[in-house]
Amino acid sequence: MNYRHAYHAGNFADCMKHAILVWLLRALARKAAAMFVLDTHAGIGRYRLDEGPAARTSEWRHGIARLLDAPPAPLADYVGLVRELGLYPGSPAIIRALMRADDRLACCELHPEDAVALRRYFLRDRQVAVHHRDGYEALGALLPPQAGRGLVLIDPPYEATDEFERLLAGLRRGHARFRSGVFAAWYPIKHRAPVRAFHAAIKESGLRDVIAVELVLRDPVEPALLNGCGLVIINPPYRFEGEAPALLGALLDRLGTRERGEGAGLLRLADE
Numbered sequence: 001m002n003y004r005h006a007y008h009a010g011n012f013a014d015c016m017k018h019a020i021l022v023w024l025l026r027a028l029a030r031k032a033a034a035m036f037v038l039d040t041h042a043g044i045g046r047y048r049l050d051e052g053p054a055a056r057t058s059e060w061r062h063g064i065a066r067l068l069d070a071p072p073a074p075l076a077d078y079v080g081l082v083r084e085l086g087l088y089p090g091s092p093a094i095i096r097a098l099m100r101a102d103d104r105l106a107c108c109e110l111h112p113e114d115a116v117a118l119r120r121y122f123l124r125d126r127q128v129a130v131h132h133r134d135g136y137e138a139l140g141a142l143l144p145p146q147a148g149r150g151l152v153l154i155d156p157p158y159e160a161t162d163e164f165e166r167l168l169a170g171l172r173r174g175h176a177r178f179r180s181g182v183f184a185a186w187y188p189i190k191h192r193a194p195v196r197a198f199h200a201a202i203k204e205s206g207l208r209d210v211i212a213v214e215l216v217l218r219d220p221v222e223p224a225l226l227n228g229c230g231l232v233i234i235n236p237p238y239r240f241e242g243e244a245p246a247l248l249g250a251l252l253d254r255l256g257t258r259e260r261g262e263g264a265g266l267l268r269l270a271d272e
C-alpha cells in the first residue's frame with residue numbers, strides 16, 4: 001500500500017468528489033429519518049495543505065485554492081463547509097459535518113497508520129465507527145444498515161491493476177444487500193479505454209438507475225496523468241440529474257485547463 005491521500009488532498013479530483021458528496025448528503029438529509037453512511041476507503045479525515053505531503057506536490061493549488069474566493073453558486077455549499085472546517089476536510093470530515101443526531105457513519109481504512117490517525121480523529125465520537133479493514137469486504141459485512149437508508153462512498157486508490165473489476169464486484173455485492181442505498185464510486189480518467197470498459201460492464205451488470213458524472217481536464221491520451229475523474233452514482237436522489245450539470249460546469253469553469261478535450265457532463269448508464 002503505497003498510496004497516501006495526503007499528497008493529493010484538495011486536488012481537482014477531491015473537489016469534484018467532495019462537491020458531489022455534499023450535494024448527495026444534503027439530498028438525503030431532506031428527509032427527517034436517520035441515515036447511515038459507509039465510507040469504504042476513508043483516508044485520515046483531514047489534511048494540512050500548507051505543509052507536509054500536500055505542500056510538496058501543491059496539487060491543491062490547482063484545486064481547492066481556485067474555488068475559495070467568491071465560489072460560484074453551485075459550489076458555495078461545499079466551499080463554505082471547507083472554510084468552516086479549517087483543515088482541508090476529507091470525506092469522513094465532510095460526512096460528519098452534515099450528520100444529524102441520529103445519523104451514523106462507518107469508515108474503513110486499510111493502511112495501518114492512516115487507520116490510527118482516523119481513529120484518533122473520531123475518538124469518543126459515538127456516531128462514528130472506524131474500522132481497520134478492507135472496504136470492499138465491509139460492503140458485505142456492514143450492509144444493510146439498521147437505518148434502512150443512506151449512502152455508500154467507495155473511493156479506492158487504483159493501485160491495483162484490477163481495481164475497476166473489484167469496484168464493480170463491490171458495487172454489485174453492496175447493492176444486493178442494500179438496494180435502496182445511494183452508492184457513489186469514484187474513478188480516475190487516465191485514458192478512455194478502461195473507463196469505456198467499466199461503463200460497458202455496468203450496463204451489462206443488471207444494476208439499475210445508474211449515472212456517471214465526469215470532469216475531464218484534457219484529452220485523456222497520456223495515461224501517466226490524471227486527466228480527469230468521474231463518479232458512478234447508483235440510485236441518484238431526486239433532482240440530481242437536473243442540478244449536477246451546473247455544479248460540474250462551475251467546477252470546469254474554475255478548474256479547467258483550457259486544453260483540448262476538456263469537458264464535464266453527466267451520462268445515464270442504466271435506467272430505473
Ligand SMILES: C[S@@+](CC[C@H](N)C(=O)[O-])C[C@H]1O[C@@H](n2cnc3c(N)ncnc32)[C@H](O)[C@@H]1O
Nearest residue numbers: 005041042043090091109110111134135155157
Ligand atoms: C483516495 S484515498 C481516500 C480519500 C477519502 N475518501 C477522501 O475523500 O478524503 C483511498 C484510501 O483508501 C485506503 N485503502 C486502500 N485500499 C483499501 C482497502 N482495500 N480498504 C480500505 N481502504 C483502503 C488508502 O490507504 C487511502 O487512504
